[in-house]
Amino acid sequence: MEVSANDMGEVTVVAIRGNVDGLTADQLMEHFTAHVAAGKVRLVADCAGLDYTSSAGLRTLLGTVKAARQKGGDLRLAAVRPPVLKVLQLSGFTSILKSYDDVPAAVASYAA
Secondary structure, three states, X not given: OEEEEEEEOOEEEEEXXXXXXXXXXXXXXXXXXXXXXXXXXXXXXXXXXXXXXXXHHHHHHHHHHHHHHHOOOEEEXXXXXXXXXXXXXXXXXXXXXXXXXXXXXXXXXXXX
């Protein structure tokens, strides 16, 4: 798994590539936690390169969205691929996390 981040105005976009599972979820959580601790609580997870997530990845997303919302922010998903979307739907996460077709739409949603 590879993780990179860049700021687009007041929104931090975290691009995730590869697989998030029991071996990599802690690394992803460290990235998200560092952003929230730095006050960057308007987050977008760019999932265009995310091939797979396990329940460990779902726990990471849930922990991040809770932490961000407690500080007045949110975590939104962008460009979720069909296999990952299916996991999100089956687990009920589509009712917790907002998802957008692409990164620009997810970033723009914070202005609304």
